[in-house]
Amino acid sequence: MPFETALRRHVISVLVENEPGVLARVIGLFSGRGYNIDSLTVAEVDAEKNLSRITVVTSGTAMVIEQIKAQLDRLVPVYRVVDLTEDGPHVARELALIKVAGTGDPRVEALRLADVFRARVVDATTESFVFEMTGAPEKIEAFVALMRPLGLIELARTGVAAIARGAAGLS
Amino acid sequence: MSADAETLSGAELVLRCLKDQGVDVIFGYPGGAVLPIYDALFQQNFVRHILVRHEQAAVHAAEGYARSTGKVGVVLVTSGPGATNAVTGLVDALMDSIPIVCLTGQVPTHLIGNDAFQEADTTGITRPATKHNYLVKNVDDLARVLHEAFYVARTGRPGPVVVDLPKDVLFARSAKLGEPTTTHRSYRPRTEPDAAAVSKAIALLKGAKKPIIYAGGGIINAGPEASRLLTDFVRLTGYPVTNTLMGLGAYPASDPQFLGMLGMHGTYEANLAMHGCDVMLNVGARFDDRITGRLRDFSPHSRKIHCDIDPSSINKNVAVDVAVVGDAAATLRALIAAWKADATPVDTKAIASWWRTIDGWRARDCLRFRQPTAPGSIIKPQYAVQRLYEICNESGRDTFITTEVGQHQMWAAQYFKFERPNRWMTSGGLGTMGYGLPSAMGVQIAHPEGLVIDIAGEASILMNIQEMSTLAQYRLPVKVFILNNEYMGMVRQWQELLHGGRYSESYSAALPDFVKLAESFHGVGLRAKTVDELDDVIREMIAVDRPVIADICVDQKENCFPMIPSGAAHNEMILGPEDEAPKQKGLPGVSEEGMVLV
Numbered sequence: 001m002p003f004e005t006a007l008r009r010h011v012i013s014v015l016v017e018n019e020p021g022v023l024a025r026v027i028g029l030f031s032g033r034g035y036n037i038d039s040l041t042v043a044e045v046d047a048e049k050n051l052s053r054i055t056v057v058t059s060g061t062a063m064v065i066e067q068i069k070a071q072l073d074r075l076v077p078v079y080r081v082v083d084l085t086e087d088g089p090h091v092a093r094e095l096a097l098i099k100v101a102g103t104g105d106p107r108v109e110a111l112r113l114a115d116v117f118r119a120r121v122v123d124a125t126t127e128s129f130v131f132e133m134t135g136a137p138e139k140i141e142a143f144v145a146l147m148r149p150l151g152l153i154e155l156a157r158t159g160v161a162a163i164a165r166g167a168a169g170l171s
Numbered sequence: 172m173s174a175d176a177e178t179l180s181g182a183e184l185v186l187r188c189l190k191d192q193g194v195d196v197i198f199g200y201p202g203g204a205v206l207p208i209y210d211a212l213f214q215q216n217f218v219r220h221i222l223v224r225h226e227q228a229a230v231h232a233a234e235g236y237a238r239s240t241g242k243v244g245v246v247l248v249t250s251g252p253g254a255t256n257a258v259t260g261l262v263d264a265l266m267d268s269i270p271i272v273c274l275t276g277q278v279p280t281h282l283i284g285n286d287a288f289q290e291a292d293t294t295g296i297t298r299p300a301t302k303h304n305y306l307v308k309n310v311d312d313l314a315r316v317l318h319e320a321f322y323v324a325r326t327g328r329p330g331p332v333v334v335d336l337p338k339d340v341l342f343a344r345s346a347k348l349g350e351p352t353t354t355h356r357s358y359r360p361r362t363e364p365d366a367a368a369v370s371k372a373i374a375l376l377k378g379a380k381k382p383i384i385y386a387g388g389g390i391i392n393a394g395p396e397a398s399r400l401l402t403d404f405v406r407l408t409g410y411p412v413t414n415t416l417m418g419l420g421a422y423p424a425s426d427p428q429f430l431g432m433l434g435m436h437g438t439y440e441a442n443l444a445m446h447g448c449d450v451m452l453n454v455g456a457r458f459d460d461r462i463t464g465r466l467r468d469f470s471p472h473s474r475k476i477h478c479d480i481d482p483s484s485i486n487k488n489v490a491v492d493v494a495v496v497g498d499a500a501a502t503l504r505a506l507i508a509a510w511k512a513d514a515t516p517v518d519t520k521a522i523a524s525w526w527r528t529i530d531g532w533r534a535r536d537c538l539r540f541r542q543p544t545a546p547g548s549i550i551k552p553q554y555a556v557q558r559l560y561e562i563c564n565e566s567g568r569d570t571f572i573t574t575e576v577g578q579h580q581m582w583a584a585q586y587f588k589f590e591r592p593n594r595w596m597t598s599g600g601l602g603t604m605g606y607g608l609p610s611a612m613g614v615q616i617a618h619p620e621g622l623v624i625d626i627a628g629e630a631s632i633l634m635n636i637q638e639m640s641t642l643a644q645y646r647l648p649v650k651v652f653i654l655n656n657e658y659m660g661m662v663r664q665w666q667e668l669l670h671g672g673r674y675s676e677s678y679s680a681a682l683p684d685f686v687k688l689a690e691s692f693h694g695v696g697l698r699a700k701t702v703d704e705l706d707d708v709i710r711e712m713i714a715v716d717r718p719v720i721a722d723i724c725v726d727q728k729e730n731c732f733p734m735i736p737s738g739a740a741h742n743e744m745i746l747g748p749e750d751e752a753p754k755q756k757g758l759p760g761v762s763e764e765g766m767v768l769v
Contacts, residue, residue, distance in 0.1 A: 016357070017356065017357050020306070021294060021298065021304075021306075024295070024298060025298060028298055028299055032299050063486055063487075063490065066486055067483060067486070067487055070482045070483035070485070070487075071483045073482065073483075074481065074482070074483050075303075076302070076303040076323055076355070076357065076358045077357055077358075078357055079356075079357045
């Protein structure tokens with residue numbers, strides 16, 4: 001079989017036992033084996049069953065992506081590994097908090113663009129705004145690029161949370 | 172829970188779990204954090220504790236015990252340095268898939284994170300060194316976690332599991348006594364192979380004209396039944412078979428269908444058969460870099476079938492055509508059934524022609540060496556191992572071989588023939604010098620009547636030489652057979668081949684007198700300097716019912732051949748010194764790319 005060298009980006013969901021060290025296991029796996037992490041989010045999703053969900057966006061060759069999934073699945077506290085990119089259509093969203101400082105025209109322009117992008121103002125002073133924005137990473141990146149010349153001074157992003165479209169559930 | 176429910180201290184729970192798991196021996200070293208467990212050990216009789224002289228040796232001993240019995244090896248060490256000293260052994264067990272449960276002491280929970288005396292972040296340090304690890308913060312979880320640890324260690328692809336035990340948890344009492352488990356919430360290894368994949372594999376195998384079966388340590392891990400099934404399957408097909416370093420003994424070495432070991436120092440016939448085959452069946456091996464050589468030229472014209480219990484081994488290094496995930500024994504059973512059920516005849520003419528090709532490669536006799544026989548002649552290391560094998564064989568005793576790491580290890584793999592599994596214990600994946608002596612100790616504990624020999628080098632043996640003291644304490648008649656060439660031989664060989672013969676720091680200077688060393692550790696020291704002394708020394712070594720160090724002074728210049736240089740392909744093997752190009756020109760096949768490989 002030929003060795004494929006093209007890099008592809010995959011969104012992978014990992015359902016794990018919510019126990020101490022589980023995130024360190026996942027991160028250690030990526031760093032120890034030299035895999036990329038483009039984004040990683042984790043939070044408890046089922047308190048009763050003690051489950052957390054990790055969403056990791058990674059890139060690699062087809063063989064590396066397959067390895068990443070197999071290696072994740074091998075971790076003892078991992079219940080399921082799902083490749084959302086491979087399995088079909090999915091929704092990926094990220095939340096960003098964007099602080100823009102300025103007065104005069106740039107300030108007005110920032111507010112106008114925020115409206116166009118459906119970003120919400122969650123904090124305001126006479127010389128600054130904090131916008132909250134939810135969307136696909138590309139949308140956030142587009143908005144951030146517009147804010148840079150208008151006085152962007154700080155940015156916080158959550159990383160991607162993702163879920164498959166349709167009626168079927170993960171666990 | 173009723174008021175009078177039985178409660179046990181954490182330390183007593185540990186002992187009770189060990190008993191429930193059928194553990195009869197543990198290897199350990201005491202210290203402050205594990206004193207409660209040592210106190211509980213003192214007050215019982217079903218678990219025997221073997222006091223090692225260094226925690227690394229405790230893990231290797233447990234590995235030897237596990238590999239020679241198929242049971243889980245158990246280790247008990249204290250916090251801090253006790254745990255960090257065990258790390259090399261844990262990684263060794265991880266790389267070679269050996270089931271180990273290692274109990275480590277820890278400072279009391281309220282001191283964790285305070286840089287307390289003999290505190291180390293054991294679960295943090297051992298996370299990438301183990302299959303799984305636990306920190307038990309509540310005594311009510313202790314029994315469940317311990318039973319789970321045994322389950323995780325021995326099932327699926329086996330491996331080491333650490334359970335970190337804070338001292339206050341060992342004193343606390345609990346009524347939760349637990350029981351051995353056979354399930355896990357999230358960890359569910361697949362053992363039964365997929366029938367469709369098995370029939371695809373059989374279809375490929377039946378149509379093969381130049382097949383090869385390549386079997387590894389997964390067969391050994393699946394138990395002696397897997398070796399019997401492998402032998403049945405190989406004989407059923409009439410196809411050639413080769414074993415990895417880890418798989419030696421999985422198939423009887425004396426069988427005519429056996430091509431010997433493959434890989435960097437494997438036989439010419441095994442490697443060329445791998446290179447030239449049209450269908451490859453890999454059972455329980457992982458396409459390790461010592462096996463494949465240069466990946467893009469690895470077996471370029473074959474369809475490949477990979478059977479492994481670990482899905483992450485599949486398509487990791489080598490992309491395969493058919494993947495069968497399952498236990499090696501279950502997979503071989505399914506392969507045998509499917510082979511018999513499929514009426515397609517094999518191409519006997521093509522197979523006969525393939526065997527003629529292989530016999531041509533065999534005729535090169537790649538393992539031959541010249542041993543001068545005149546009295547006073549220098550001993551060739553290959554000859555020393557060959558005579559050791561022949562004399563052990565004549566003795567009729569059940570013989571177990573462990574090794575250290577280096578040239579002697581490869582000569583042992585090449586010249587000692589194994590007919591059965593669980594008789595060969597070597598550090599394959601990690602390549603840990605100092606593995607052989609403690610491992611032999613664990614083997615001898617498990618097999619008191621067995622003839623247990625550590626084939627060693629004079630450099631490796633010094634890495635855990637302190638265990639001679641353990642041998643003396645427990646009267647373990649382990650034999651240490653040192654091929655003494657006064658060099659870190661494999662380092663010197665690579666310096667000769669790749670670094671212009673500049674032997675930087677590879678000379679074993681200021682060596683001890685191994686005969687006196689043995690005597691000072693209450694053992695017997697023997698020495699052979701010439702070929703005429705060799706047989707007598709081996710015979711005496713075997714006959715003595717005490718620990719023995721046999722110092723075999725061998726030819727210092729001998730190198731390990733055949734050899735696939737790093738970064739070369741299977742068909743670029745060097746057969747012997749006569750194959751070597753002038754040193755300044757470098758070797759054929761040693762590319763710059765190969766130089767950077769280990």
